[in-house]
Each structure stands twice: as structure tokens, then as C-alpha cells.
Amino acid sequence: MSTLLTEGPARTLECITEKFVVDFAQGIDTARDxxxxxxxxxxxxxLKETFIGQNRLRQWAMDDALLDNLEVSLAWxxxxxxxxxxxHLATALVHERISQMNGASMRVASYxxxxxxxxxxxxxxxxQRLQKAGKQFEQNNLYLMATVHCEQVFARWGAGHYQAFSPAGRCYVALQELRWGAFGDALRHCPAEQAAQLLEQVRSHAINRLAVDIDASTRTRHFYHQWLSTPPAAGLMEHKDALIWLGNGSDSERQPVxxxxxxxxxxxxxxxxxxxSAMRLGSAMVDEVFI
Structure with a gap:
């Protein structure tokens, strides 16, 4: 976890820094909102203001035009x-974006x-980083690393690290933690049989943890507002905003849950x-996030 962010949701969610870098890369040299x-x-x-200050880039924020400068953004x-x-996921997605821009730079005179x-x-x-990671994947036991990561994330959930989110929100952020970390790496690079086993592991953990949080069996059905209700806590709005940002890519038709x-x-x-029920909700979110 980066030590740059020590307050709010970022204090307990490692995926936030990874997604932030990808979002920043996606926003360079584009008018798309x-x-x-x-x-x-x-x-x-x-998040952007935090990283500007902590990375000694505060002077870049003094001039809005400078922040829009392509060379400055690439340096950042x-x-x-x-x-x-x-x-690895963040590196791969940023590489994909930079490759697109690199190709465009050969055709567009404005670069x-x-x-x-x-x-x-x-x-x-x-x-180079992706090649190094690929060699490490070949040398390491990805399945074991993914299993350990899964246990760690759900242990954090059980210890109350995600308590400021709704029960369903806790499940979503736990799955995002896994997606951006060693579990997601293994899921993308393990043999199909092992990947299927990992999916069933995380599905079982998600369902059982949701049931515990709502104090019911895994098959007991509840109205959706019970799953989406956020407990009153300090920093409530910041946690809601963070959840909205984390799920920004969700589509109402393809990922309705x-x-x-x-x-x-x-x-x-x-x-x-x-x-x-916890079974239906947890299983649906696992499918939407990982499949």
C-alpha cells in the first residue's frame, strides 16, 4: 500500500492507487469525459491533488494550463x-494506453x-516491467499466491476494514482488491482449471461473508435496500464517493448488480x-467483476 494516502477509504484499499494511475493515463490527451x-x-x-502535493509536483498545480500540457502530464x-x-494489471492497462498514444504520435503533427x-x-x-512480471509468473506458484491473497482480503473484511461501506459495497471493494492484486494476476495467467477453482473460492468467501454481515443464512432473501444501506460513520460521503469512482466502469445492462x-x-x-440472498448477490458480483 502506498504511504501517500493515509486517510479515508484509501487507507485500507490498495486498489485505489492502481486505478488512479490507470485513470490518469486514460485521461491524457483526450477530450473524453x-x-x-x-x-x-x-x-x-x-486523489489527483493528493498525489500532486506528495510527489513534489505542487508547482504544476499553480498553472491550470501547465496541467493540460502533454509533456508535463507524461512526466507525471x-x-x-x-x-x-x-x-501487473495497472502496468498492462497503462502500457495499452501509451501504445495507443505512441501510434497516434506517428500520424499527428501536433505531438x-x-x-x-x-x-x-x-x-x-x-x-520491460511486463517482461519481468511474466518471468516471475513462470517462476512463482500463482495459485498459492492467489489463495493467500484471497484469504488476506476476506480476513480484512471480517476484521472490519471495509465497515464504512454497505454490505454489498464491502463485497465489491473486496473483489476489486483481488482483481488489482495477486489474485487477479493468477486468474488471468493460471491454467483454466486452476482459474475456475479460484473463482469458486472467492465466490464461496463472498457469499459467506455477506451472510455474516447481514446476520442471516446464505439463502435468506432480503430487500435490496438492506444490502445497499450504508452504516452511519465518519467520512460517510467520502466512502460513498470512493465507491462511485471505483465502480465508474460498471454498465447498468452488463453489470447491473x-x-x-x-x-x-x-x-x-x-x-x-x-x-x-447473499448467494445470489455475491455470485452475481463475482461474475460481473471477474468474468
Whole structure:
């Protein structure tokens, strides 16, 4: 976990720093607004301000035009990739984005020679990191590492680390922790049989933990608002905003449960069951996040 973020949801969620770097890379040199909600955008901006200050980049924030400068943004991304993003997933997604920009720089005259050089260097660094990770995957027991990671994440849930979220929100952030970490690496690189076993492990953990949190059996059905109700706590709105930002990529049709759990500023998706058990809710979220 990065020591840059020591308060709020970021204190207990390792996936936040990884997703932040990917979101920053996705936002470079594009007019596309990826945010569905002002809450998600506001939380991202708070993270951005935190990293600017902690990474001695505060002077860049003095001039809004400078923050929009491509060369400055690429320099910042290089620092974030080197100091903040640790996961293979984050590295792969940033590499994909940089490769797209690198290809565009060959065709678009507006890219400066400095920007082209930065893109090429960053692409090379990311490729080296991915190659190194690939060799480590071959040498390590990914299945064992994933199993340990799964146990750790659900132990944190049981210890109350995600208590400020709704019961369903706790499940979603636990799955995101796994997706961005060693569990997700194993799921993407293990043989199919082992990946299927890992999915059943996390499915069982998610279902059982949800049942414990709502104090019922795994098959007892409850109205959806019981699953989505957030307990009163300090920093309530920041946790809600963080959940909205984490689930920003959820689609109301393809991931109706994740969308309903995270995008609480919107109405419940049609595909979200109005009455559901821990078994149905947990299994659906596992499928939506990992499959």
C-alpha cells in the first residue's frame, strides 16, 4: 500500500492507487469525459491533488494550463508508474494506453518531438516491467499466491476494514482488491482449471461473508435496500464517493448488480434483483467483476 494516502477509504484499499494511475493515463490527451457523476469526478480530483502535493509536483498545480500540457502530464505519469502503480494489471492497462498514444504520435503533427520521446521511453519502461512480471509468473506458484491473497482480503473484511461501506459495497471493494492484486494476476495467467477453482473460492468467501454481515443464512432473501444501506460513520460521503469512482466502469445492462451497488446516485438497474440472498448477490458480483 502506498504511504501517500493515509486517510479515508484509501487507507485500507490498495486498489485505489492502481486505478488512479490507470485513470490518469486514460485521461491524457483526450477530450473524453469518463465520469458519469460529479461525485466520481470529485473523488478523482481529490486523489489527483493528493498525489500532486506528495510527489513534489505542487508547482504544476499553480498553472491550470501547465496541467493540460502533454509533456508535463507524461512526466507525471512516468513518476506515478514508477512510484505508485505496483500491480501487473495497472502496468498492462497503462502500457495499452501509451501504445495507443505512441501510434497516434506517428500520424499527428501536433505531438512535439519531446512528447514523442517521452512516449517511446515510457512504452519501453512499461514493456520491460511486463517482461519481468511474466518471468516471475513462470517462476512463482500463482495459485498459492492467489489463495493467500484471497484469504488476506476476506480476513480484512471480517476484521472490519471495509465497515464504512454497505454490505454489498464491502463485497465489491473486496473483489476489486483481488482483481488489482495477486489474485487477479493468477486468474488471468493460471491454467483454466486452476482459474475456475479460484473463482469458486472467492465466490464461496463472498457469499459467506455477506451472510455474516447481514446476520442471516446464505439463502435468506432480503430487500435490496438492506444490502445497499450504508452504516452511519465518519467520512460517510467520502466512502460513498470512493465507491462511485471505483465502480465508474460498471454498465447498468452488463453489470447491473455492481452498477446498483456502486452508482448509488442513480436509480437501481433493471437487472438488479429487488429481493435477493447473499448467494445470489455475491455470485452475481463475482461474475460481473471477474468474468
Amino acid at each position: 469518463p465520469w458519469r457523476s460529479p461525485q466520481g469526478m470529485a473523488y478523482y480530483q481529490r 505519469l512516468g513518476q506515478l508508474v514508477g512510484k505508485v502503480a505496483k500491480s 512535439s518531438a519531446e512528447a514523442r520521446g517521452q512516449l517511446a521511453l515510457l512504452k519501453q519502461q512499461l514493456e 455492481s452498477y446498483s451497488v456502486t452508482q448509488t446516485w442513480q436509480g437501481i438497474a433493471l437487472g438488479m434483483p429487488r429481493i435477493c
